[in-house]
Every structure is written in C-alpha cells, then in structure tokens.
Amino acid sequence: MSELSHGPGTRTSVNVSLFITCLGDSYFPRAGIAAVKVLEHLGCKVDFPEAQTCCGQPMFNNGFHDDARKLARRMIRVFERSEAVVTVSGSCASMIREYYAGLFSQEPAVAAAAHQLAGKTYEFAEFLKGPLGVDLRALGARWKGSTTYHYSCHLRGLGVTTEATDLLSQVDGVDFRPLRSPEQCCGFGGTFATKYPEISGAMVRDKARDIAGTGAQTVVSSEPGCTMNIQGACRRLGYEIAFKSLPELIAESLGLLDAGGGPGGGAA
Amino acid sequence: MSTAPPSSLPPIAEPHSSASLPPEEHPLHVSLPYDLRPRSARAVRDVRLQQFVGGATAIRDRARVDIFREDFGDRSEGIKRLAGSIKQHTLDHLDWYLGRFIENARARGVIVHVARDGNEANEICASIAAAKGCKTCVKSKSMVTEETGLLPVLESRGVKTIETDLGEFIIQLDHDAPSHLVAPMIHKDRTAVGRAFTRELGVPYTEDPRELAGIARDYLRKAYAQADLGISGANFLVAETGSIVLCTNEGNGRFCTSAPPVHIAVAGIEKLIPAMEHLGVMLKVLARSATAQPLTCYTHIVTGPRRADEHDGPREVHLVLLDNGRSAMLAAETRELLRCIRCGACLNACPVYRRIGGHSYGSVYSGPIGAVITPLLKGLHNYPDLPHATSLCGACYEACPVKIDIPRRLIGLRERMVRERLAGPAERLAMAVWSRVVGNGWSYLFSSRAMRLTLRELARAQGLLNGSDPFASRAWFPSLPGPLKAWTEERDFPSPTESSFRDWWRDREGERS
Numbered sequence: 001m002s003e004l005s006h007g008p009g010t011r012t013s014v015n016v017s018l019f020i021t022c023l024g025d026s027y028f029p030r031a032g033i034a035a036v037k038v039l040e041h042l043g044c045k046v047d048f049p050e051a052q053t054c055c056g057q058p059m060f061n062n063g064f065h066d067d068a069r070k071l072a073r074r075m076i077r078v079f080e081r082s083e084a085v086v087t088v089s090g091s092c093a094s095m096i097r098e099y100y101a102g103l104f105s106q107e108p109a110v111a112a113a114a115h116q117l118a119g120k121t122y123e124f125a126e127f128l129k130g131p132l133g134v135d136l137r138a139l140g141a142r143w144k145g146s147t148t149y150h151y152s153c154h155l156r157g158l159g160v161t162t163e164a165t166d167l168l169s170q171v172d173g174v175d176f177r178p179l180r181s182p183e184q185c186c187g188f189g190g191t192f193a194t195k196y197p198e199i200s201g202a203m204v205r206d207k208a209r210d211i212a213g214t215g216a217q218t219v220v221s222s223e224p225g226c227t228m229n230i231q232g233a234c235r236r237l238g239y240e241i242a243f244k245s246l247p248e249l250i251a252e253s254l255g256l257l258d259a260g261g262g263p264g265g266g267a268a
Numbered sequence: 269m270s271t272a273p274p275s276s277l278p279p280i281a282e283p284h285s286s287a288s289l290p291p292e293e294h295p296l297h298v299s300l301p302y303d304l305r306p307r308s309a310r311a312v313r314d315v316r317l318q319q320f321v322g323g324a325t326a327i328r329d330r331a332r333v334d335i336f337r338e339d340f341g342d343r344s345e346g347i348k349r350l351a352g353s354i355k356q357h358t359l360d361h362l363d364w365y366l367g368r369f370i371e372n373a374r375a376r377g378v379i380v381h382v383a384r385d386g387n388e389a390n391e392i393c394a395s396i397a398a399a400k401g402c403k404t405c406v407k408s409k410s411m412v413t414e415e416t417g418l419l420p421v422l423e424s425r426g427v428k429t430i431e432t433d434l435g436e437f438i439i440q441l442d443h444d445a446p447s448h449l450v451a452p453m454i455h456k457d458r459t460a461v462g463r464a465f466t467r468e469l470g471v472p473y474t475e476d477p478r479e480l481a482g483i484a485r486d487y488l489r490k491a492y493a494q495a496d497l498g499i500s501g502a503n504f505l506v507a508e509t510g511s512i513v514l515c516t517n518e519g520n521g522r523f524c525t526s527a528p529p530v531h532i533a534v535a536g537i538e539k540l541i542p543a544m545e546h547l548g549v550m551l552k553v554l555a556r557s558a559t560a561q562p563l564t565c566y567t568h569i570v571t572g573p574r575r576a577d578e579h580d581g582p583r584e585v586h587l588v589l590l591d592n593g594r595s596a597m598l599a600a601e602t603r604e605l606l607r608c609i610r611c612g613a614c615l616n617a618c619p620v621y622r623r624i625g626g627h628s629y630g631s632v633y634s635g636p637i638g639a640v641i642t643p644l645l646k647g648l649h650n651y652p653d654l655p656h657a658t659s660l661c662g663a664c665y666e667a668c669p670v671k672i673d674i675p676r677r678l679i680g681l682r683e684r685m686v687r688e689r690l691a692g693p694a695e696r697l698a699m700a701v702w703s704r705v706v707g708n709g710w711s712y713l714f715s716s717r718a719m720r721l722t723l724r725e726l727a728r729a730q731g732l733l734n735g736s737d738p739f740a741s742r743a744w745f746p747s748l749p750g751p752l753k754a755w756t757e758e759r760d761f762p763s764p765t766e767s768s769f770r771d772w773w774r775d776r777e778g779e780r781s
Contacts, residue, residue, distance in 0.1 A: 032769040033772055036773075050709070060679070061660060063679065070707050153662050187659055192656070192659045198309045199620055199657065
C-alpha cells in the first residue's frame with residue numbers, strides 16, 4: 001500500500017480499476033457511476049476493464065468449484081495489470097480475497113497471481129478510508145436527511161467494520177440512526193433466498209422491521225444482493241424507505257450527482 | 269447430602285425413545301434422508317418458538333460479546349486463536365495424546381474402554397451396569413450420550429435413568445428432546461414446565477421458576493441418594509494427568525460423579541487437551557462463550573476413583589472413549605471441526621438457528637456446527653439440506669471460541685455434494701449453463717441484455733415501470749414465475765434499470781474520444 005500516497009481529504013493519483021459485478025452492472029448502475037465520480041474527484045484515474053464478467057461466487061458457494069475456477073482464472077487475467085481494484089460489493093470482493101487462491105492449490109503460478117489480486121482488491125468504503133485516507137469533512141461533504149446503514153455480512157470476512165459509518169459521520173447534515181442489530185444477516189445468501197424462501201423471508205422481515213424502527217428516510221446499503229432483498233421486503237411490507245449506496249450518497253454530498261428518486265423506488 | 273434413608277422415588281415419565289413415537293415425529297431421531305423444509309417452515313410460523321428461541325439467543329449472544337470485550341478487549345481474538353491452536357495441536361497428534369491419556373488414566377485407576385460407534389458405547393455402559401447390578405442411574409448433561417441414544421438402552425435393560433441437569437430433567441419429564449447444546453429447553457417456556465410437572469409428578473400447578481426448581485431439587489436429591497450408577501459426559505480430557513473435566517452450573521455433575529459407587533464418563537476422542545496449563549485457557553473461553561460467565565459455577569476434575577485414604581467418591585470410574593465417525597473427520601479438510609467445545613455460541617449467533625430452532629436440524633447437533641458435523645457423522649446423503657440451509661453470513665465463525673471456519677466448511681460440503689453427484693440434475697445443468705454464459709465476454713453481455721429486455725418488457729406489460737432515470741428507475745414485481753417464484757413469495761423482485769453501467773461507461777468514453 002506504500003505506493004498509494006495520500007493525506008486526509010487530499011487528492012491522490014492512484015490508478016483504480018472498477019469491478020462493477022453482475023448485479024451492480026445491470027441492477028445498480030448508479031452506484032458504479034457514483035463510485036467512478038467520487039474516485040475521480042479524489043484524484044484517482046479510473047478505468048473499467050470491459051472484459052470483466054462474473055467473479056464466480058454463485059458457482060463457488062454452491063459447490064461447483066470447477067466452474068468457479070474458470071471464472072476466477074478469467075478475472076485474475078482481466079485485472080492482472082491493475083494497480084488497485086475497487087468494487088461496491090463486499091461480497092464479490094470477499095470471493096476474490098478469501099477464496100480465489102485456494103481454488104488454485106494445484107497451480108502455484110495462478111495461486112500467486114490470485115494472491116496478488118487479493119492484495120489489491122478493495123471494497124469501496126475500505127478503499128476510501130484505508131489507502132486513500134479520505135476525510136470527507138475536509139472536502140465539504142454535505143447531504144441532508146436521516147439515514148441508517150446496512151452492514152453486509154461479507155464485510156466481516158474482509159475485516160471491514162466501521163469504515164462506512166465513519167464516512168457517513170463525516171458528511172455534514174446526515175442524521176444517522178443505527179440499527180438495533182446491525183450484525184444480523186438480511187437473509188439473502190445468494191441461492192439460499194430461493195432454496196429456503198421461508199427462512200430467508202423471515203430473516204429479511206426482521207431486517208426490514210429493524211430498519212423501519214429507526215425512522216430513517218434513507219437506508220445506505222451498498223451490497224447489491226442485500227439491497228434487492230431488503231428493499232423488496234420493505235416494499236412488500238409497505239415501508240416507504242429510500243435505498244442508496246454509499247458511493248451515491250457521497251457523490252451527492254460532494255455535488256457530483258443530482259439527488260434523485262423518492263422513497264421506495266426512483267433512484268433507489 | 270442428606271443422611272436420612274432414601275425414600276422411594278415417585279414414578280417418573282418413561283424417557284423419550286424413538287420407539288414410542290413415529291420416527292418422523294421424534295425431534296432428533298428422524299427418518300433418513302432428512303428433509304428439513306417441513307419443520308423449518310413450521311418453525312418460522314411458530315410465534316412462540318420465535319419469541320423463546322429468538323429472544324433467548326439474542327440475549328445470550330449479546331452477553332457473550334460483552335464479556336469478551338470487557339474481560340479481554342483487543343486480546344479476544346488472540347485468546348480464541350490460542351484456544352483453537354491448543355485443540356488443533358492435540359488433534360494433529362491425537363494418537364500420541366490418546367495413548368498418553370489412557371496410560372495416565374489407567375495409572376490412576378480409571379477403567380478405560382474404547383467404542384467404535386454409538387451402539388458399542390451403549391453396550392459397554394449397559395454391561396457395566398449389569399455387572400455391577402445397578403438399578404438406578406443419575407445422569408448429568410451430556411451431548412455425546414444423546415448422540416449414542418444411551419438413555420433408552422439403559423431403560424430397556426432395567427436401569428431407571430434420571431436426567432439431573434434441570435433443563436434435561438424437564439425435557440425428560442415432558443417427553444421432549446433438547447434443542448440447544450447448552451440450553452436444552454430453550455424452545456420451552458415455564459408454563460410448559462408447570463404443566464409437565466403437574467402431569468408427571470402430581471404436584472399442584474405452578475409456573476414460578478423458583479418453586480419449579482425447588483420441586484426438581486427435592487426429586488433429584490432423593491434420586492442421588494438412591495442411585496447406584498452415575499453417568500456423565502466430559503468437557504475436557506487432560507492427557508498429562510488422565511483427568512476428566514466437567515463444567516456445570518447446578519452442581520448436579522458433581523453429585524452424579526461422586527455419590528453413586530460407580531461412575532461412567534462417556535467422551536468423544538476429540539475432547540483431549542495436552543495438560544492442565546491448557547485447561548485454564550479452555551475454561552476461560554468455554555464459560556464465556558456458552559453462558560457469558562467467567563467460569564461455570566462448578567469445575568469438577570475427576571482423576572481416578574476414591575483412594576484408600578478418601579471418604580467419598582465412586583469406587584469405580586469407567587471412561588468410554590467414543591469414535592462414532594470422529595476419526596474419519598481427522599482428514600485434513602475437516603479436522604478443525606473436531607476443535608469444537610460444544611459451547612453453543614454459534615447457535616446463539618446464527619440468524620437461521622434463531623428462526624428455525626434446534627429441532628429443525630433433525631439431529632442432536634443443531635445450528636451452524638450441527639449443519640456441518642451432522643452430515644459428516646451421519647452421511648451427507650442423509651442430510652442434504654443442512655449444508656445449504658444457511659446464508660453463509662459468517663456470524664458463527666466470528667462467535668467461535670476455537671476459530672472454526674464454519675462457512676468455509678459448509679461450502680466444502682456443498683462441493684463434496686457436487687463431486688459425489690448428490691446435487692440434483694436441474695441444479696447441475698443450471699450451474700453449467702450459467703458459468704458458461706458468464707465465462708465469455710460476448711455471451712455475458714448478450715445474456716444480461718436479454719434478461720434486461722425480458723424483465724423490462726414484462727414490467728411494461730404489467731404497468732409496473734415508473735420513473736425516467738435510465739440508470740436508477742426500476743420496476744418491482746410482486747410475483748414472477750419460474751426460478752424467481754420462490755423469491756416473490758416472500759418479497760418483491762426488481763427489474764434491471766433501463767441502461768447498464770457499461771452503457772454509461774461506453775457513452776462517456778465515446779464522448780471523450
């Protein structure tokens with residue numbers, strides 16, 4: 001990380017490759033757009049390797065490791081030359097960081113490349129707080145509204161804990177309302193949501209009620225899978241709450257994106 | 269202990285046995301292969317179960333986090349890693365430590381038996397009881413004897429057996445089965461206890477916990493005085509001294525192992541630790557993880573039977589070392605699972621366990637650790653749901669005091685199911701197609717575009733589209749067919765946005781060049 005020079009709230013000159021993820025690309029493009037704008041605002045040079053596809057997590061988690069290995073091999077190649085890889089999804093980042101190298105225990109050269117990719121892959125908030133050392137106060141971030149934050153489980157594995165809430169606390173005007181059980185899973189779990197819908201449904205309703213109990217108008221939720229799940233449950237339960245990823249909120253707070261959308265739909 | 273002559277015990281309920289209930293109805297001894305869904309679906313709709321199990325586990329989980337933070341602070345992870353490495357080291361050299369333990373235990377006068385499986389263990393216990401003419405057995409809480417199904421075997425051989433842990437006593441009275449490693453009756457409330465006491469013991473109804481505990485205490489005191497056999501499990505076996513360590517909060521374990529003339533301890537081979545200096549570390553993490561106590565109220569260390577100069581304690585101590593599938597788990601990729609000290613912290617932390625309760629797992633070992641060891645002990649083909657009925661959230665791994673990476677092991681079991689062709693043909697086909705489609709840049713783009721167009725067209729036809737931002741506006745489907753039907757039974761499903769991130773990127777690059 002030494003080559004990533006930085007100072008609080010200051011501009012940097014890091015080359016960043018965006019890893020958009022499957023769901024991010026098709027379902028949450030605004031989060032990716034916001035991430036690009038924020039990173040560029042902070043002085044990073046952002047590129048988007050268009051050959052990227054899926055990290056292989058769905059296959060891996062379901063036990064289809066030969067299939068996952070093919071996709072991992074592809075991703076390792078795609079990001080081989082990148083200086084840093086940043087993604088909005090902690091889940092896909094954890095696939096790369098925690099599991100890629102283990103898939104190539106029989107191929108030391110690929111395992112080494114997997115280790116190298118793991119060492120330079122970051123979740124968005126982690127990248128801002130860690131390598132960039134951003135202080136949003138120094139950048140004059142301002143966003144008015146009450147928010148709560150959904151902590152996604154895969155951040156645990158990455159060792160990411162308070163990065164996102166620290167950043168939110170640096171935004172002037174944010175009225176932050178914590179969840180009662182932030183560490184409790186929302187019940188998404190990939191194919192778990194459709195394999196065991198009753199259990200998953202019960203879990204996500206717990207999460208939705210916890211969110212509604214905060215009285216916040218906006219949920220900051222960056223993990224695409226969790227957001228689909230929780231927002232879908234909030235709609236089903238009739239809770240009028242807007243959803244926004246952390247990059248979107250930060251981009252809006254810095255005047256890089258227009259605040260869009262209303263509760264429950266729109267720019268969620 | 270009272271010196272008055274023991275009065276006779278009032279009749280007690282027949283113990284729960286798989287013979288007295290249809291096999292699919294017994295909470296733990298189920299017909300195989302086991303289908304989790306009917307029970308889990310019933311459990312999530314059971315408001316009382318949600319209240320008891322969800323509430324109690326959340327309180328226990330919070331208390332565990334607090335006591336680790338207060339007592340160890342930043343060193344919490346360090347002590348967990350140390351405890352894990354003590355167990356791992358012992359398992360890495362299990363043959364050596366077993367030999368040492370057996371030698372030292374025998375030198376202290378313990379009669380050591382080795383059982384390959386549960387039936388052998390039960391037979392050993394029953395034949396000791398028969399040889400000694402034992403008629404009444406007091407038993408302290410032990411998961412391993414639940415695993416072997418010892419109690420019905422003893423009863424069938426004419427040995428009246430009484431569970432003495434208060435929770436287990438209530439479970440036995442109410443013909444129920446434990447649903448949590450540490451808190452066996454976590455799924456019950458005091459009204460159920462009051463009813464069971466009235467029905468089975470003929471006492472006037474009360475639901476006052478103090479009174480209920482008093483009734484149980486009176487009953488159990490008589491049982492201890494009358495018993496000629498005590499059976500316990502073991503929390504740890506210390507190789508250096510040949511000692512059996514028991515941790516309890518009620519003192520019942522101490523009664524069971526010191527009042528009757530014969531004591532039989534049953535323990536899995538994974539309970540070993542090298543020496544007394546390691547016991548301190550293990551006790552520190554066990555009680556904090558299990559019940560958020562610095563130490564259990566009683567830590568009982570049995571090192572051989574009563575000696576010539578001693579006035580009490582059993583005249584004979586037997587130890588049954590049980591394998592029952594454990595040595596197969598010593599294989600490299602599953603060995604760490606044998607570190608488990610049965611503290612129950614992963615159950616309390618697990619959002620799935622909180623929702624479905626212990627009986628949904630259809631096995632003695634429930635929760636995250638049960639989901640991973642039950643298929644290994646009893647066959648993956650017999651429990652195909654257990655590795656999958658989890659969101660892999662990792663709360664169990666974070667809670668575990670011996671650092672067992674349960675999510676990774678669950679994925680390992682899923683991988684084995686694919687390798688052993690236990691995964692269904694539909695899933696195999698879906699995964700093969702999916703990975704091929706997304707494994708190629710062109711087909712990835714084509715398929716995501718096709719998915720977008722299909723879902724947006726469907727949304728348009730149903731009048732669900734709203735908003736005009738191409739990168740943010742989306743429709744929400746209240747119901748969808750096919751593979752997404754299960755999703756929309758519980759919550760809405762979104763459509764993709766009109767344009768993708770890639771569209772935005774290309775437009776921008778186009779403008780720039």
